[in-house]
Amino acid sequence: MGALEKEIVAIEGGKAVKPVERKSSAMRWAMRGIYIIWLREFKRFWRDRARRIGGFAQPIMYLALLGVGMQSAFKVFGGGDVPYIKFMFPGILGLTVLFTSVFSAISIIWDREFGFLKEVLVSPVPRSSVALGKIIGGSTTALIQGAIFLILAFTPWVYGFSLDTLWKVLAVMPLIILLSLSLTSLGVAVAARMTSMEGFPIIMNFLLMPMFFLSGAFFPLQGLPRWMDVLTKIDPLTYGVDALRGIMLKGLDLAAGMPGNIAQFAAWFKDPEILRIGLEKGYPNPSALSSMARQATLPVQAHPLWLDVLVMAGFGAFLFALALWQFNRAE
Amino acid sequence: MGEHAVEVEGLVRKFGDLVAVDGVTFEVRRGEVFGFLGPNGAGKTTTINMLCTLLTPTAGRATVDGFDVVRQKREVRQRIGLVFQDPSLDDRLTANENLDFHAVVYAVPQAVREKRKRELLEMVDLLDRADDLVITFSGGMKRRLEIARGLLHHPRVLFLDEPTIGLDPQTRKYIWDYVADLKKREDITIFLTTHYMEEAEHCDRIAIIDHGRIIALDTSENLKNMVGGDIIRIKTDDDARAEELLREKYRVNILEDKDCLCFEVERGEEFIPRLFQDFDVSIQSINLHRPTLDDVFLKLTGREIRDEEADGFMADMRRMVTRVRPPFAR
Numbered sequence: 001m002g003a004l005e006k007e008i009v010a011i012e013g014g015k016a017v018k019p020v021e022r023k024s025s026a027m028r029w030a031m032r033g034i035y036i037i038w039l040r041e042f043k044r045f046w047r048d049r050a051r052r053i054g055g056f057a058q059p060i061m062y063l064a065l066l067g068v069g070m071q072s073a074f075k076v077f078g079g080g081d082v083p084y085i086k087f088m089f090p091g092i093l094g095l096t097v098l099f100t101s102v103f104s105a106i107s108i109i110w111d112r113e114f115g116f117l118k119e120v121l122v123s124p125v126p127r128s129s130v131a132l133g134k135i136i137g138g139s140t141t142a143l144i145q146g147a148i149f150l151i152l153a154f155t156p157w158v159y160g161f162s163l164d165t166l167w168k169v170l171a172v173m174p175l176i177i178l179l180s181l182s183l184t185s186l187g188v189a190v191a192a193r194m195t196s197m198e199g200f201p202i203i204m205n206f207l208l209m210p211m212f213f214l215s216g217a218f219f220p221l222q223g224l225p226r227w228m229d230v231l232t233k234i235d236p237l238t239y240g241v242d243a244l245r246g247i248m249l250k251g252l253d254l255a256a257g258m259p260g261n262i263a264q265f266a267a268w269f270k271d272p273e274i275l276r277i278g279l280e281k282g283y284p285n286p287s288a289l290s291s292m293a294r295q296a297t298l299p300v301q302a303h304p305l306w307l308d309v310l311v312m313a314g315f316g317a318f319l320f321a322l323a324l325w326q327f328n329r330a331e
Numbered sequence: 332m333g334e335h336a337v338e339v340e341g342l343v344r345k346f347g348d349l350v351a352v353d354g355v356t357f358e359v360r361r362g363e364v365f366g367f368l369g370p371n372g373a374g375k376t377t378t379i380n381m382l383c384t385l386l387t388p389t390a391g392r393a394t395v396d397g398f399d400v401v402r403q404k405r406e407v408r409q410r411i412g413l414v415f416q417d418p419s420l421d422d423r424l425t426a427n428e429n430l431d432f433h434a435v436v437y438a439v440p441q442a443v444r445e446k447r448k449r450e451l452l453e454m455v456d457l458l459d460r461a462d463d464l465v466i467t468f469s470g471g472m473k474r475r476l477e478i479a480r481g482l483l484h485h486p487r488v489l490f491l492d493e494p495t496i497g498l499d500p501q502t503r504k505y506i507w508d509y510v511a512d513l514k515k516r517e518d519i520t521i522f523l524t525t526h527y528m529e530e531a532e533h534c535d536r537i538a539i540i541d542h543g544r545i546i547a548l549d550t551s552e553n554l555k556n557m558v559g560g561d562i563i564r565i566k567t568d569d570d571a572r573a574e575e576l577l578r579e580k581y582r583v584n585i586l587e588d589k590d591c592l593c594f595e596v597e598r599g600e601e602f603i604p605r606l607f608q609d610f611d612v613s614i615q616s617i618n619l620h621r622p623t624l625d626d627v628f629l630k631l632t633g634r635e636i637r638d639e640e641a642d643g644f645m646a647d648m649r650r651m652v653t654r655v656r657p658p659f660a661r
Contacts, residue, residue, distance in 0.1 A: 043424065047423060115417045116420065117419075118415055119413075123433075
């Protein structure tokens with residue numbers, strides 16, 4: 001390697017360019033790849049005005065239309081004193097992050113279609129660093145979208161303009177990063193070996209829609225039939241939305257609900273306590289339901305924050321590994 | 332191994348049952364322009380893809396600048412520049428940004444980056460468009476930018492896969508001028524593929540490839556000598572006397588003597604001056620036909636290389652027909 005460097009210097013018109021000793025270890029190559037791919041991803045996002053505006057307009061639409069429209073229904077069905085818009089705001093934040101993250105990976109298919117991927121794949125940077133750059137780049141765009149959306153949290157209709165809101169918004173950022181990293185990984189894992197630009201959104205929507213609906217972004221996850229309850233617990237997004245909501249409504253309290261023993265943890269899995277109560281009291285009796293809801297810690301947060309974060313990190317690590325593996329296998 | 336810029340030994344690549352490259356062996360000498368000539372689907376691109384580490388060979392081995400293309404991928408990648416058949420630029424970035432991207436992934440030292448970028452953009456006449464998005468470029472400009480990009484990290488070997496396909500004649504000439512210039516200026520080996528006969532003439536040596544096999548490898552001069560000498564046709568005031576003279580004095584074999592005299596000589600360009608020096612009969616016209624690589628390919632395979640210069644749809648159709656049709660008259 002040193003020889004090549006000297007050669008490069010020599011070729012430069014014989015001028016005395018100092019032969020700087022540069023480490024060109026695998027690590028350096030990887031860092032180079034990650035950096036430049038991230039930068040490109042970011043530039044492309046920033047230049048695409050449609051993406052910036054669309055990414056902002058869509059969540060506002062959800063918030064304005066669904067948030068207002070569902071308010072009365074939410075009260076009847078056990079939302080209690082929590083205004084629906086406050087309840088759903090973190091859900092829409094999750095939705096924004098979900099879609100921005102996952103669909104950022106379509107750029108891989110795009111690059112393959114338009115040839116740029118070749119330029120990247122024949123370069124000396126390791127493949128994993130390319131995947132990593134894509135993942136970090138995708139999460140960056142998701143984080144930006146999320147941050148823009150979070151400005152709305154300060155409006156009087158949502159959480160109001162206060163120091164408390166600011167603190168919560170800041171506390172939510174690391175969670176968004178964690179969530180977007182795992183979801184971009186999911187996108188990369190699927191896109192890595194796909195060649196069809198049309199197929200990707202179809203497959204993704206097939207995967208994302210249930211993920212989204214089961215996550216509790218729009219409605220509290222209680223009183224669900226057993227099978228659905230199980231599905232919501234498998235859904236990684238549930239924990240993301242749950243954590244976001246917990247912070248936005250209750251503030252950051254990582255230690256809350258930390259069990260002294262495993263028993264409590266197991267009990268949570270067996271649960272659906274709520275379902276039992278619901279059946280005994282005989283629903284649909286709105287008053288019974290809403291009083292029940294007030295008794296329980298729901299609907300604000302189903303799981304303790306530490307559990308949410310732990311599960312998210314676990315899913316993230318798995319999807320991340322899957323993405324790297326798939327990308328390395330591609331072509 | 333490693334003495335030559337590229338060394339290939341018994342390289343095979345299969346795609347399922349299809350044998351795209353069927354045991355090719357050759358070497359590319361340092362500093363030469365080496366051409367791979369053959370019809371579409373002959374295995375040219377597959378070979379290039381193996382040499383530049385994009386495809387793993389099914390069998391055989393190859394080195395580029397002394398490094399094994401399977402075991403020493405990164406070393407190979409650092410030493411090669413590539414211009415693909417299809418564009419591989421990011422058209423949402425500017426020309427400059429595309430070069431920056433390349434400079435980073437190939438670890439071009441920061442100190443020389445700007446200077447080199449300027450030089451190369453100047454060479455390909457794109458300096459004034461450096462900060463425009465590539466999406467606004469024409470096909471020829473894109474190809475030129477790709478060539479500039481391929482040279483940015485001072486590769487030892489530059490691979491050009493059909494560098495002029497789909498370009499107008501003017502731009503094609505342009506690009507060949509760059510290649511010639513490049514060979515003079517830089518210490519670089521150029522490996523290119525083409526299915527344009529006349530373009531293969533730009534190469535120092537040519538390998539003719541068909542159905543995944545190299546069927547001939549030599550300088551274009553020697554290849555053409557395989558099919559015979561140059562054909563000269565002359566018209567004179569007195570053909571009978573001229574014929575006699577040619578036979579006796581120049582010892583050529585008259586092939587035809589109806590409208591004009593037609594004969595074959597070893598080196599036409601040397602023969603004609605000799606003829607003019609002391610030919611008694613006055614010559615009305617003279618015509619020299621030198622064998623082309625087309626003739627070589629025809630002789631070797633019994634087929635002509637389909638020239639896909641003709642535009643668009645018909646060319647595509649013809650190509651498809653050529654692919655389906657079994658090779659005849661072999």
